[in-house]
Amino acid sequence: MIESVVRYIKNGKFANDLVFEKILEEQKGSFVDLEIIENQIFKETLKEMGISHLYSHQAKAYKLIKEGKNVLITTPTASGKTLCYNLPILEDIYLNGSKALYLFPIKALGYDQKEKLEDFANKIPLFDFKVEVIDGDTDKKKRRKILTNPPDIIISNVDILHYSILPKITEWETFLKDLKYIVVDELHIYRGVFGSHVRNIFQRLKRFLPHLQIITASATIGNAKEFARDLFDIDFEHINENGAPSSKKYFLFFNPETVPAANLSSYFMKIFIESGIKTLCFTKSRIQTETIYRRLISDVNVKKDSISSYRAGFLPEERRAIEKNFRDGKLKGVIATSAFELGIDIGGIDATIILGFPGSLMSLWQRAGRGGRNGNESLIILIATNDALDQYFVKNPDKLLSSSFEDALIDIDNEIIQKQHIQCAAFEKPISNSEYYYNHYSRIIDNMLESKELFQDEENRVIVTFKNYPHKEVDLRASGNTYTIMMNNIIIGTNSAKKAYTENHIGAIYLHRGETFIVEKIDHSKREIHVKPANPNYYTRPLVEKQTAILKIHKETNISNFNCKYVDLLVTEHLTGYEKIAEKTGEKLGKVDIETEPIQFETKGIVIEIPETQLIGNLMGSIHAIEHAIIAMIPTEILCDRNDIGGISYPAHPQTGKISIFLYDGYPGGIGITKRVFDKIEKILQITLLNIKNCQCETGCPACIISPKCGSGNYPLDKNGATALLEFILNKKSDTKKVSNSVHKDDILVFDIETKYSANEVGGWKNAHKMGVAILVAYSFKKDDYLIFYEKDMRFFEDIIKNAKALIGFNIINFDFKVLSAYLSINKKHSIILDILHDIKNITGKRFSLNNIAKATLNIQKCADGLQSLQWYKEGNFDKIIEYCKKDVEITYKVFEYGIQHKKVYCDNKGLKITIPVNWNYVFM
Known part of the structure; x- marks a missing residue:
C-alpha cells in the first residue's frame, strides 16, 4: 500500500515540488537471550507475552540498572526504551519490595505507562502490584488515600515534585522511605528555562534523598551525556547503541511553489485518509493546526468524525478522547502540534506529514519515528515552508540525514531561578551552613541574607525563610499564569500569560477546532480571555x-x-x-x-x-x-x-x-x-x-x-x-572603505510635562495625544541645568533627545510619550529609557505615585498636583506651571540619584516603609 501511494505522489500534480527523496532501508536487530534475566518467573512471563529475546540495548540497560548504576538511554523512537527500565525495576519490586517514582512531562504519557505496567505485572504470578497516578487532576481525598497505603510505583511529574512532594514531604514519608528509583522519561523536554528549574528541583530533592538511582530516557541529542550531567549533577552510564530492528521508510521532501505549504499538507492528508492510511500531520503552530483541520472538514469527501485537531490549549478530557480514538482506529487522521511528538501510544501510524522543519533534527526524527511502529513500511513527508530554516535544508537536503543532532542546553547559572528555589529549600528544611546545598549556593545565599530575603538563627548555623509556601511564586515554564479562554462563560481553551500577551490581546483572532473567534475582553484579575464567534477574512x-x-x-x-x-x-x-x-x-x-x-x-x-x-x-x-x-x-x-x-x-x-x-x-x-x-x-x-x-x-x-x-x-x-x-x-571583502557611521549620544535627560487639557476634556486617556503640551521641563546632566520648553519649542526638544544617551521620567512610557506623539517622533531605539513608575511596578507588581516614593525615600513631596496645573494654564500663569513642573523633575532626579547610590528606593505600603531594590546603573554604561 505505502509503495503504491509513494508512486502515485511522485507522478502526481505536485511531482515537480519534490526536491529530495530517500529510502531508509530496513535494519536488522541485535538480540540477547532471556537467560540474562535473574528471575525465572520473569523469563517465563516474557515468553508468554511473545518476547523471546531482548534487544541488545535493553539487555545492557537491564544489567547496568541491576548493578545500581545511573543510566541514560538515547536510542531512537520505537526502540523499546520503556522495557529497558520497567523490566529490572518490576523485578526488584517483586523480589525486594522497592519503590519507584516515574516522572513524565505530559499526563497522557503517565496514563499510557500505567496501562503498560499493569498489563505486564498482571501476567506475573502472585505479584500484588500497585501503580497509581498523582498529577494535577488528582483530588486531595484520593491523594491522601494513595499516600496512606502507597503503591509500588507512583507516576507523576516534576510539577508535583516541586509543588507537593518537597514542601509536604512528611505526607509522602511512607512512600519515600522505600524509594529506590526515579525514572525521568523524555529527558530532552527538560531544556531551556524549564530545565533550569528542574535542575534546581533535583538539587533540593537530594537534600532528603541523596542516594536515589536515576534512570532517564531521551530522544537522540548531540550532547546527551553532558546534558544529563548538567541536569542531575551526577554521571551516567550512557546507552546509545540501538539493537532494535526498524522497518523500511520512504522519505519525501517537498518544496511547494504553486500552492501554500499548508494546502499541500491538506492535499496529502485527504489522499491518505481516502486510501485507508492512518496519518499524523505535525504543524508548527496552533493556527496552522486549526487551519488545516478546518479546510479538511469543509471537504464533502472527508468524514468530519474521521479526523481531529490536537494541540495545547485543549481541555484534558478532549485530549484523552482524541488519543483513545486515534489508538482505537476511530480516527484516521490527526493534525497536531508538537504534543504528539512524545511517546504516547497511538498505535501504528502509516504516514507522517511534517509541515515545516520543526526547528531541530532531533524533533524531525522524533516525529518521523511515530510511523511504522508495528514493523510495517511507512511514509514520511516533510513539506518546506518559506521559513529561512526550511529553505536552508531545501538547498542542503543531505544535511537532514548526515548532520549531527543538535546540543540541548540549560543555563546552570541562572541566579533568578536559583534564588527562587533556595527560598523553597529553606521552607522545606532549614539550610545548614555545613551541608552540600549551602556550599553549592553559598554566594547567592549570602547575598540573600544580606538583602534580608533569608534569615539565620542566633548562632548562624541554619538559614530559614519567612515566606509562606514560596513554591507558588515559581513558574516552572516561565510562561506566567495560565489564562482561560471563555466563550459565553464556557471554557474552550487555555493559554500561558506569556503567549497571551501577544496572541490573545483585544481584537486578536483565535482559532479553536475549526471555529474562528475574536477576543473582545480580557479580565486580568480573573485571568480570563473572553471571545466571541467571528467570520473574518484575516488573521x-x-x-x-x-x-x-x-x-x-x-x-x-x-x-x-x-x-x-x-x-x-x-x-x-x-x-x-x-x-x-x-x-x-x-x-x-x-x-x-x-x-x-x-x-x-x-x-x-x-x-x-x-x-x-x-x-x-x-x-x-x-x-x-x-x-x-x-x-x-x-x-x-x-x-x-x-x-x-x-x-x-x-x-x-x-x-x-x-x-x-x-x-x-x-x-x-x-x-x-x-x-x-x-x-x-x-x-x-x-x-x-x-x-x-x-x-x-x-x-x-x-x-x-x-x-x-x-x-x-x-x-x-x-x-x-x-x-x-x-x-x-566576516572579512570576505577587503576593499571596503570606512567612514563614520556612529552618532555620539552622551547627554542624560530627566523630564516631565504638564498638559493643556485633562483626560476628560479630550475623551479619555486613550486620547492623550490630544492633551497638548503646556510646559516641558528637562534636567540635563551634561549642562547641570534645567531646560524649559513651551509648546512652540517641541521641534527643538526633538533635536535634543535625538542626541540624548538616556531619557528618564516617571510614567513617561504610558503618558508623556503619548502626549508628545502629536508633536514629534520619538525613536525609542535612539536612547536608553528609564520609566521609574514602570520599573517599580515591574519589581513590585503595584503602582506607586511619585509623591509616595519621594516621601518614603527622601521625605520630600510634590508642591501641587496636575489639576492645579490645568487651572494655572487656563489662567495663563505659566510661571507657576514651570515652578511646579521643575519641582517634579527635581524630585524625579533625586529619586533616581538615590536609587543609583543606594541600589534601592522606598515606598509607603499601608504605613510600612518597604524597600524596593533597583538597578539603574545601566543608564551610565
Whole structure:
C-alpha cells in the first residue's frame, strides 16, 4: 500500500515540488537471550507475552540498572526504551519490595505507562502490584488515600515534585522511605528555562534523598551525556547503541511553489485518509493546526468524525478522547502540534506529514519515528515552508540525514531561578551552613541574607525563610499564569500569560477546532480571555516595540571585522498594536493601535558591534535583516526554537556608540542559548551569509530575511545591504572603505510635562495625544541645568533627545510619550529609557505615585498636583506651571540619584516603609 501511494505522489500534480527523496532501508536487530534475566518467573512471563529475546540495548540497560548504576538511554523512537527500565525495576519490586517514582512531562504519557505496567505485572504470578497516578487532576481525598497505603510505583511529574512532594514531604514519608528509583522519561523536554528549574528541583530533592538511582530516557541529542550531567549533577552510564530492528521508510521532501505549504499538507492528508492510511500531520503552530483541520472538514469527501485537531490549549478530557480514538482506529487522521511528538501510544501510524522543519533534527526524527511502529513500511513527508530554516535544508537536503543532532542546553547559572528555589529549600528544611546545598549556593545565599530575603538563627548555623509556601511564586515554564479562554462563560481553551500577551490581546483572532473567534475582553484579575464567534477574512499579527540596555559585560571577542560581547541585558517589550493580514493573500489590510503595559525583564544576550563602514543601502534595513537571518539560522547549531530568541538592532546604540545587533534569551535570567551562540558566533554568521546569498529572491523573503514574528512588521529590510555588511564583518571583502557611521549620544535627560487639557476634556486617556503640551521641563546632566520648553519649542526638544544617551521620567512610557506623539517622533531605539513608575511596578507588581516614593525615600513631596496645573494654564500663569513642573523633575532626579547610590528606593505600603531594590546603573554604561 505505502509503495503504491509513494508512486502515485511522485507522478502526481505536485511531482515537480519534490526536491529530495530517500529510502531508509530496513535494519536488522541485535538480540540477547532471556537467560540474562535473574528471575525465572520473569523469563517465563516474557515468553508468554511473545518476547523471546531482548534487544541488545535493553539487555545492557537491564544489567547496568541491576548493578545500581545511573543510566541514560538515547536510542531512537520505537526502540523499546520503556522495557529497558520497567523490566529490572518490576523485578526488584517483586523480589525486594522497592519503590519507584516515574516522572513524565505530559499526563497522557503517565496514563499510557500505567496501562503498560499493569498489563505486564498482571501476567506475573502472585505479584500484588500497585501503580497509581498523582498529577494535577488528582483530588486531595484520593491523594491522601494513595499516600496512606502507597503503591509500588507512583507516576507523576516534576510539577508535583516541586509543588507537593518537597514542601509536604512528611505526607509522602511512607512512600519515600522505600524509594529506590526515579525514572525521568523524555529527558530532552527538560531544556531551556524549564530545565533550569528542574535542575534546581533535583538539587533540593537530594537534600532528603541523596542516594536515589536515576534512570532517564531521551530522544537522540548531540550532547546527551553532558546534558544529563548538567541536569542531575551526577554521571551516567550512557546507552546509545540501538539493537532494535526498524522497518523500511520512504522519505519525501517537498518544496511547494504553486500552492501554500499548508494546502499541500491538506492535499496529502485527504489522499491518505481516502486510501485507508492512518496519518499524523505535525504543524508548527496552533493556527496552522486549526487551519488545516478546518479546510479538511469543509471537504464533502472527508468524514468530519474521521479526523481531529490536537494541540495545547485543549481541555484534558478532549485530549484523552482524541488519543483513545486515534489508538482505537476511530480516527484516521490527526493534525497536531508538537504534543504528539512524545511517546504516547497511538498505535501504528502509516504516514507522517511534517509541515515545516520543526526547528531541530532531533524533533524531525522524533516525529518521523511515530510511523511504522508495528514493523510495517511507512511514509514520511516533510513539506518546506518559506521559513529561512526550511529553505536552508531545501538547498542542503543531505544535511537532514548526515548532520549531527543538535546540543540541548540549560543555563546552570541562572541566579533568578536559583534564588527562587533556595527560598523553597529553606521552607522545606532549614539550610545548614555545613551541608552540600549551602556550599553549592553559598554566594547567592549570602547575598540573600544580606538583602534580608533569608534569615539565620542566633548562632548562624541554619538559614530559614519567612515566606509562606514560596513554591507558588515559581513558574516552572516561565510562561506566567495560565489564562482561560471563555466563550459565553464556557471554557474552550487555555493559554500561558506569556503567549497571551501577544496572541490573545483585544481584537486578536483565535482559532479553536475549526471555529474562528475574536477576543473582545480580557479580565486580568480573573485571568480570563473572553471571545466571541467571528467570520473574518484575516488573521492578526502583533506589533511590538523593543529596547535593550547593557547591564554587565561578561566576556568579549574580536573576530574579523566585528566585536562580540556576552552580556546581561535589560529588555523592554511593548505591544503597541496589531496588523490585520488577509487570510488568502497575506496582504496587510490595516493596523490597529492598542493600549498595553510594557513588560520588562533582565536576561542574557550578545551584542555584535560593527565598526564604521561605508555601506551601499539602508543601514537600519541591513542590520534588521541580519538580525532576522541570524535568529533563523541559530537552530542549525543549537537545540532551540526561534521563538526562544529575541533581537533588536541599532544604527548607533546609546551605550556602545556603534552599529549594534542584539540577540537575547527570551526569558528572565536567560536559558543558555546566547551563551552558546557567543561561542559559535563566527560559524553562525557564515551560515547566515550563505543562506542570504543563496536565496533566489531579489529583495528578501521568508526564506532569508523576513521573520514571522517581527514586531515591526518586517520594516525596514535590505537584503543587498545585509549581504554586503556580512561580507565586510566576516572579512570576505577587503576593499571596503570606512567612514563614520556612529552618532555620539552622551547627554542624560530627566523630564516631565504638564498638559493643556485633562483626560476628560479630550475623551479619555486613550486620547492623550490630544492633551497638548503646556510646559516641558528637562534636567540635563551634561549642562547641570534645567531646560524649559513651551509648546512652540517641541521641534527643538526633538533635536535634543535625538542626541540624548538616556531619557528618564516617571510614567513617561504610558503618558508623556503619548502626549508628545502629536508633536514629534520619538525613536525609542535612539536612547536608553528609564520609566521609574514602570520599573517599580515591574519589581513590585503595584503602582506607586511619585509623591509616595519621594516621601518614603527622601521625605520630600510634590508642591501641587496636575489639576492645579490645568487651572494655572487656563489662567495663563505659566510661571507657576514651570515652578511646579521643575519641582517634579527635581524630585524625579533625586529619586533616581538615590536609587543609583543606594541600589534601592522606598515606598509607603499601608504605613510600612518597604524597600524596593533597583538597578539603574545601566543608564551610565
